[in-house]
Amino acid sequence: MKVPFLDLKAPYLELKEELDAAYQRVMESGWYILGQEVEAFEEEFAVYCETKYCVGVGNGLESLHLILRAMEIGAGDEVIVPANTYIATWLAVSYSGALPVPVEPDINTYNIDPSKIEAAITSKTKAIIAVHLYGQPADMDCINEIASKHNLKVIEDAAQAHGARYKNRRVGSLGDAAGFSFYPGKNLGAFGDGGAVTTSDANLADKIRLLRNYGSRVKYENEVKGFNSRLDELQAAFLRVKLTKLDEWNERRKQIAIYYLQSLQEVVDLKLPYIPEWADPVWHLFVVSYPQRDKLKRYLNSAEVSTLVHYPIAPHLSDAYAKELGGNEQLNSYPITQMISSQILSLPISPHLHKTEVHRVVEILLKVFKYDII
Numbered sequence: 001m002k003v004p005f006l007d008l009k010a011p012y013l014e015l016k017e018e019l020d021a022a023y024q025r026v027m028e029s030g031w032y033i034l035g036q037e038v039e040a041f042e043e044e045f046a047v048y049c050e051t052k053y054c055v056g057v058g059n060g061l062e063s064l065h066l067i068l069r070a071m072e073i074g075a076g077d078e079v080i081v082p083a084n085t086y087i088a089t090w091l092a093v094s095y096s097g098a099l100p101v102p103v104e105p106d107i108n109t110y111n112i113d114p115s116k117i118e119a120a121i122t123s124k125t126k127a128i129i130a131v132h133l134y135g136q137p138a139d140m141d142c143i144n145e146i147a148s149k150h151n152l153k154v155i156e157d158a159a160q161a162h163g164a165r166y167k168n169r170r171v172g173s174l175g176d177a178a179g180f181s182f183y184p185g186k187n188l189g190a191f192g193d194g195g196a197v198t199t200s201d202a203n204l205a206d207k208i209r210l211l212r213n214y215g216s217r218v219k220y221e222n223e224v225k226g227f228n229s230r231l232d233e234l235q236a237a238f239l240r241v242k243l244t245k246l247d248e249w250n251e252r253r254k255q256i257a258i259y260y261l262q263s264l265q266e267v268v269d270l271k272l273p274y275i276p277e278w279a280d281p282v283w284h285l286f287v288v289s290y291p292q293r294d295k296l297k298r299y300l301n302s303a304e305v306s307t308l309v310h311y312p313i314a315p316h317l318s319d320a321y322a323k324e325l326g327g328n329e330q331l332n333s334y335p336i337t338q339m340i341s342s343q344i345l346s347l348p349i350s351p352h353l354h355k356t357e358v359h360r361v362v363e364i365l366l367k368v369f370k371y372d373i374i
């Protein structure tokens with residue numbers, strides 16, 4: 001039996017009728033940019049995230065970039081970012097003109113380690129970006145406490161965590177503003193690119209509305225040098241349909257995660273995800289860790305179980321950043337991040353994975369470790 005990592009067509013097939021109707025509604029409206037669908041989605045997603053405002057933008061990277069711009073963070077400023085994240089978090093900071101300053105993760109949660117943040121703060125630091133990696137909320141109370149002590153802004157990168165809760169509060173509502181991505185594979189995914197900012201700060205929401213649309217509130221009147229980064233009307237209509245399913249689909253992910261956690265706990269060599277008692281994660285990814293990761297990945301592949309690595313090259317080691325950060329000197333500066341990237345492996349998890357497929361993944365893994373196959 002072949003187990004795919006992710007089937008992007010399955011969500012369409014489950015919601016075909018509603019999505020086709022949404023498509024027709026937009027096509028027949030004759031209005032394709034910043035219309036009723038975007039406005040309605042923004043209201044619905046703000047309610048979902050327990051914030052006052054939501055502003056739809058072009059993609060997740062732009063959501064973070066526009067938040068930084070709206071906060072007037074740029075050249076000469078520093079922004080604290082997790083060393084262990086998808087490179088988009090860093091790129092948003094670079095786009096704004098500021099310098100990303102990496103901080104190591106906690107070895108168990110893989111999220112930024114709050115106890116290491118203060119050592120990275122300088123007189124130039126303006127903000128902290130916390131990433132809820134793999135759908136696991138970061139420790140926001142600790143991060144907010146440090147930020148308020150040093151007068152810093154707090155931005156959530158919630159691109160992998162739509163619907164996750166921290167101490168019973170939704171991610172997206174836990175800092176000054178949050179960026180979301182609706183890339184097709186995310187927990188709330190569009191059928192193309194899309195993104196959004198959530199915030200309860202009226203002034204910030206207003207600035208982002210300006211920035212996403214050429215700096216213009218009234219057509220042809222440009223208050224600031226803006227960008228073109230709007231959530232597409234068609235994608236907004238699709239997202240409204242999918243938002244009604246988000247909690248149910250996140251629950252299906254959770255059931256798979258619980259099954260993996262229970263069935264694999266006897267495999268002592270395999271490190272399973274750790275969930276702090278205050279976290280209600282949404283399992284964007286199910287990430288295990290094993291010292292001989294590449295061997296394990298190859299074996300699973302030969303058994304037709306697809307796995308991926310999120311991410312094999314840490315941002316500071318990518319060609320894009322290695323030079324900027326000081327070349328070879330930096331090579332060993334983030335040992336926890338590097339160890340994580342050499343040992344992690346993402347098992348298939350998604351709302352449309354069949355029970356038999358999940359059982360197959362477990363069956364193969366148990367066999368590997370029982371008979372010392374690799």
Ligand SMILES: *Cc1c(COP(=O)(O)O)cnc(C)c1O
Pocket residue numbers: 059060061062085086088089131157159160180181182183193194195
């Ligand atoms: C997907 C992702 C982004 C970027 O989103 P795009 O819509 O692809 O621009 C940013 N941060 C994290 C953590 C992500 O996973």
